[in-house]
Amino acid sequence: MAAIPYFKAEKIADGSWMIKNAFVDQSYAICYLIEGRDFALLIDSIIGLGNLKAFCGTLTDKPVKLVNTHAHSDHVGGNFHFDECWIHHRDIGFFQTCIGIRKEQLFEMAKQTSLPEYRDQIEPDDNFADWNPMKVFPLYDGDVFDLGDRTIEVVEVGGHTAGSIVLIDHKTRIAYTGDACNGNTLLEFSNSLPIISYMRNLLHLKEHQQEFDQMYGGHETFDASLVDEAIETVAKVIAGTDDRCERTGILGGPVLYAAEKVMDGYERVDGKRFNMSYIPSKVLSGGETRQVIRAE
Ligand SMILES: [Fe+2]
Numbered sequence: 539m540a541a542i543p544y545f546k547a548e549k550i551a552d553g554s555w556m557i558k559n560a561f562v563d564q565s566y567a568i569c570y571l572i573e574g575r576d577f578a579l580l581i582d583s584i585i586g587l588g589n590l591k592a593f594c595g596t597l598t599d600k601p602v603k604l605v606n607t608h609a610h611s612d613h614v615g616g617n618f619h620f621d622e623c624w625i626h627h628r629d630i631g632f633f634q635t636c637i638g639i640r641k642e643q644l645f646e647m648a649k650q651t652s653l654p655e656y657r658d659q660i661e662p663d664d665n666f667a668d669w670n671p672m673k674v675f676p677l678y679d680g681d682v683f684d685l686g687d688r689t690i691e692v693v694e695v696g697g698h699t700a701g702s703i704v705l706i707d708h709k710t711r712i713a714y715t716g717d718a719c720n721g722n723t724l725l726e727f728s729n730s731l732p733i734i735s736y737m738r739n740l741l742h743l744k745e746h747q748q749e750f751d752q753m754y755g756g757h758e759t760f761d762a763s764l765v766d767e768a769i770e771t772v773a774k775v776i777a778g779t780d781d782r783c784e785r786t787g788i789l790g791g792p793v794l795y796a797a798e799k800v801m802d803g804y805e806r807v808d809g810k811r812f813n814m815s816y817i818p819s820k821v822l823s824g825g826e827t828r829q830v831i832r833a834e
Pocket of ligand 1: 608610717
């Protein structure tokens, strides 16, 4: 019986792979492996279905370090196959909400999402890992992963979450963008930053725009010009001149999308690509550089 293809990898550049789940109809999230002379860097661990650490070992014989673009569960779900990870310091607290994830939950999720031909083969084996205590190292803007023959730079682009980052591979001119800037940039979460802070961080990304050509995200890919569409669109939100397209948010409440979407669809009616959801009360509110610790 053929092994379950938990993952598939596509080479996107020299020593660089895009990795997706392959046993499902459509992989929900994307992660990336970059091989250097001294070690390989895994960017995100997607949702935790399959032994990603073992799969990386089929692509590289270098030791693998894990970095997360942010702490959402579809980017950190496979972390617990590893002993340590790097996360921007402002997302480390949120990462702790993963505590308690059981391998049985992931096993059930795999059963539910699997293509029919693999469903009966899925076993609660080492393709699934319980939450376990792991070392979490904080990242700061400007930090660099030195892989020996290539450097990957951390650029803080908080907005989607307070600690969202973009990782720029200077060798291949690829920016790995997580969920920081894409066609459905969700800024509606409780730990999303106010829109004016997101604008500040997009302008910081703009400072680096000459260093990359492609933006490989956690769900989509774009060319670097998306940054300009993002800045243009966010400026309209701050000025109150955006399209204010009413939709139901991912958490079930009302949100606004900055750019009008086609009826019941994803694309913008004007053909541009960047879009974002937001809560109107969180456009200009301040205090974004500080944490607010509440009762719950
Ligand atoms: Fe996310």
